[in-house]
Amino acid sequence: MLLSVSGAQNGLDVDLEIAVDASRTGDAGVPYGEELLAFATEANRRSDSLPDAREALRAAVGHEGLLEAAATVAIFNGLVRVADGTGIQLDPSMVTSTVETREKLGIENFGGAANSIDASTQPRRTSTEPVKSLFD
């Protein structure tokens, strides 16, 4: 998961269980994590508490930070649907490297797990040229 990787590279000890479980409280080890998680949860649920969560996040990270958070909630609403609707498999680099994390967090119980039962673990990329974007 990119949360684990980016957390480690930024010197953070990220609590993934808090990150994916809305019944848990705390900042997950990420600066302003509590405000970010509350905003993400309330936005996804379109709850009546969203305005309060939005203003709390704006006070914590500023308007530009709020914009980035809203953009992230939004695009992952789309990415989830594209992934689930087209039945894509886990990428080769993720199949073996995230086994323990998927089991620990209960992600293996999600319906989409069935799509990756026979996913390849062979690296797809053969070129040594640096990748320029997600869409190379």
Next chain:
Amino acid sequence: MTEVHAATDADAAAIVASAVERARASLVGPGDWLTGAQRRAAWVEARDARTNELDQQRRAAISPNAVDGSHLATNDLSAAAVEVVHRMASDPGRLTRQWADEAMVDLGDATYTELVGVAATSATVDMFDWAMGDTDAPIGDAVDGEPAKVRPDSVGPVGAWVHQSLETTTANVSRSLSLVPVTNGPWVGLVDGLYSRGPGFFDMTWDRALSRPQVELVAARTTAELECFY
């Protein structure tokens, strides 16, 4: 090849706004196999799924197949198309290959994929406006014109439910809509503008208003709320 951006934080707002505007326009214009009126109708149906009684009953059931009933055709969309949009919008985490295969018998794989793209794009633009201000994105009038009706040569079976580009070297999600290039263009623009921003995707210590772990924290909670395995 789709143009991508290398963004600084200073123009992030403009990049997001541009990507959202392009995507909104694409949802009411001619697509790959659907007309602008059909794509617009699919967007409206996706919104209806939030409060639709059948969708709510399915969502609450232990399995969506345990609930009797089906969605009806509209003036612009077949019943199969309405079904795809409503399930995509309301319960994406419990879609199955069998369900998708049955939908593709009625719709064809390309139209099915286009509907997936429309549902995903509309979910994104509506959620962005909602997250920022408690409203959905405005829906424009349908734009006349014929769908492109072009099936790319460079697609094939890659392990997903639908044919996708055979050439991708990065993440599977980056090629998920490659079967429908007219739909894929604005979608790639959305992903790039709202999240990945060209080479920034590979930078785990980027310098934006939110750090990379902060963005990934929001992403992790969102995917968990929607029960997405990928």
